[in-house]
Amino acid sequence: MEPRSTTLPQWIAKFAAPRTIAAKIKRGILTGLLALQDRVNALVNRTRGLPPEQGAFATLFYASPVAICVCRLDDGRIANVNDSFLRMTGYTKAEVSGRTWRELGLWRDPDDDTRMRRALAESGALSDIEIAYRPKHGEVHHALLSVEQLDWRGERGFLMLCYDITERKRAEERQRWLLSQVRASRERLQALSKRLLDVQENERRHLARELHDEIGQTLTGLRFVLQAAARATTDNLPAHLDEAQTLVNELITRVRNLSLELRPAMLDDLGLLPALLWLIERYSAQTQIHIDFGHSGLERRFPAEIETAAYRIVQEALTNIARHAHEDEAAIRLWVDEDVLHLQVEDWGAGFDVNAALEANRSSGLSGMRERAGSLGGRLRIESVQGVGTRVEGEFPLNGKHLERRERERNDSTRR
């Protein structure tokens, strides 16, 4: 195809036609130019053939919000640029005159230069390719580049038109990032709700089994004993009744344990500290794991949902230690500091790969702990090093203030 040549006025006229604007550049960018369209058309007709530095085109060229750069076709040296171009690149006119983009290091990817030259040779134009350019100072920016061959004071040249899209790129990236976050949390949520159902089902299974196997069996036993007692002679009646009483006591214990396992009444009646003391005592008795428990500022009631969350997180952490840590010692610390309840559960056992566990969503416990803290504006960190141990750190705001916001405020005040 024969390379076309266009004069600058023609080019601008073409560029300013609404159809082309709509096709080439997003709406709004050239609103100003659009408004000038009629005038421009008239001027184009009147001033056809005049050098670009003169007349209304000069105004348009220099005032355009789009960066424009005119180069010589043979060596690519810059013949003229507008103010937008200088603003965009950070150079002065003297610095760029007679230089090439390559010399100025404007291309981040010199391949783009090659691409542009090839397009010019083939079709005489190129529109809306995305390039990355390096201004005099600062980071790499992104722009949409359109190029068109044109005659420049009798010489053959080409005109480069750059529209900076760095902000837009950033916004897009941010949007992509946000979208990925939304997607990730939706996936987490789905995994969690599935887990929730699984957990619920397991819990029910456990309850059903417990009721049937343990309590049901004991009740059956009790019925036999009472039937025997009904047929018993006066002499051995007391023995039967003793036996019945033993079974009744056993039943009471079982029912109470079952209820405590589901939710310790202490948590509601007496608060976090008594419930934790009870949990720890029971845990140590069952697992032979010694717990070093230190606390301060717990002799009070906290909001019910925080008491529950803190209790469950400690419980979950202890369960994990019993299952995986292979260690007979652990430490629990709880304290209140400036309207934040802190908790720490630490062991020096086997450790595990936290990310892998979370990734696999295999541990409902871990993500459950995290969700619990997060839903209360708090935070939970789980750190574990294989062969070194595991540390669970939780924080809960007590004044209803989200922790991150609180930190921002504190930072701002220390800066002042």
Add this chain to the structure above:
Amino acid sequence: MSATILLVDDHQVVRQGLRALLKVEPDLQVVGEAGDGLEAIQMVERLKPNVLVLDLMMPGVNGLEVTRQVHQRFPDTRIIVLSMHANEAYVLEALRNGAIGYVLKETGITDLVHAVREALAGRRYLSPPLSARAIDSYIQKAQAAELDPYETLTTREREVLQLAAQGLTNAEVAARLSISPRTAETHRANVMHKLGLETQIDLIRFALKRGILPME
């Protein structure tokens, strides 16, 4: 004259059982029954019983709260708490609120009768295996301890402390830990705050003392 007793439990079957068992005691007379905490307080006001036998766990106003209110407003009424919790935390709370006796439901009626007689004589009674000693040991266990401030540092804060003690600036700490300088600054401020330190010298002194910085 026999002593008057008010029975409070949200389960009628429990109240019936208690009433039947107390009937055989000629010197004890059950003068009323209440099924919840609010009713209990009103009946104490009306009947002024010598002894209030009260279930710990009831919906609405629970036994602990009834104990507190009755003890405050009618100190002549002796309160015995009936409970299924053989847990010192409950006992302690009941006693603190003004109960004089704490009887476990599972230990049976002779225990309750004994507790009522002790209460009438103004003596404290706890069902075995509960004991004053067990309660003391619970109090000790529940005692808050001064926590080692170093232990209250998060892992990140410990890392920042170590680097800061080596003389790294916030920017250097940030680079080393791949966090923003602002975050490093926050961590450092938190460390200083938690450890009660004010200057860089304090920080180094602390690190040396704790063996975080090796003494050379």
